[in-house]
Amino acid sequence: AQSVAQPEDQVNVAEGNPLTVKCTYSVSGNPYLFWYVQYPNRGLQFLLKYITGDNLVKGSYGFEAEFNKSQTSFHLKKPSALVSDSALYFCAAYHNAGNMLTFGGGTRLMVKP
Amino acid sequence: NAGVTQTPKFQVLKTGQSMTLQCAQDMNHNSMYWYRQDPGMGLRLIYYSASEGTTDKGEVPNGYNVSRLNKREFSLRLESAAPSQTSVYFCASSETQNRNEKLFFGSGTQLSVL
Numbered sequence: 001a002q003s004v005a006q007p008e009d010q011v012n013v014a015e016g017n018p019l020t021v022k023c024t025y026s027v028s029g030n031p032y033l034f035w036y037v038q039y040p041n042r043g044l045q046f047l048l049k050y051i052t053g054d055n056l057v058k059g060s061y062g063f064e065a066e067f068n069k070s071q072t073s074f075h076l077k078k079p080s081a082l083v084s085d086s087a088l089y090f091c092a093a094y095h096n097a098g099n100m101l102t103f104g105g106g107t108r109l110m111v112k113p
Numbered sequence: 114n115a116g117v118t119q120t121p122k123f124q125v126l127k128t129g130q131s132m133t134l135q136c137a138q139d140m141n142h143n144s145m146y147w148y149r150q151d152p153g154m155g156l157r158l159i160y161y162s163a164s165e166g167t168t169d170k171g172e173v174p175n176g177y178n179v180s181r182l183n184k185r186e187f188s189l190r191l192e193s194a195a196p197s198q199t200s201v202y203f204c205a206s207s208e209t210q211n212r213n214e215k216l217f218f219g220s221g222t223q224l225s226v227l
Binding site for chain 1: 219
């Protein structure tokens with residue numbers, strides 16, 4: 001069975017500090033990994049994806065994510081957090097044999113001024 | 114360009130009532146999806162339509178039916194609503210069902226079943 005885990009319900013950071021939102025996956029085969037962001041009362045928006053190639057993937061709004069095959073992780077990062085980054089973040093994964101995108105439970109990011 | 118449009122935005126039902134959630138996309142996408150979002154559980158796929166004329170069950174299809182009316186529209190029907198179906202429902206679309214495609218989401222329908 002495939003699963004996506006986001007071990008932190010909430011992450012608090014101060015504006016200007018680096019942020020990390022953690023994600024681990026358990027899928028068979030090579031994973032297709034995604035990060036989405038949800039602002040209040042809105043649908044999810046695509047941030048970035050890893051399919052193959054460089055382990056460091058750059059995405060929208062200055063976010064990046066690091067794929068680590070040995071640790072089965074795909075952590076979301078940003079060098080300098082903004083208050084406007086406060087939102088709900090979801091990690092998601094396909095595996096090669098499946099047609100369904102599986103989402104993690106979400107992590108709420110709170111960036112304080 | 115509206116993207117993915119869902120109606121209604123809010124709905125309150127009594128147990129046993131029926132309703133249809135509407136979704137339309139204007140991006141000429143082939144694939145469409147219905148998800149439900151529950152706290153701490155992320156999004157779970159209810160049904161999807163890989164292309165016009167096809168529909169398939171997702172992870173949690175029980176209690177729901179869908180219709181892919183045409184390429185633009187994909188509706189979700191609750192025949193006899195139950196309190197367990199209280200949730201936020203999202204429609205999404207993608208150009209194809211290829212796994213490297215990103216999904217575009219509507220703004221959601223908040224449904225309460227009393």
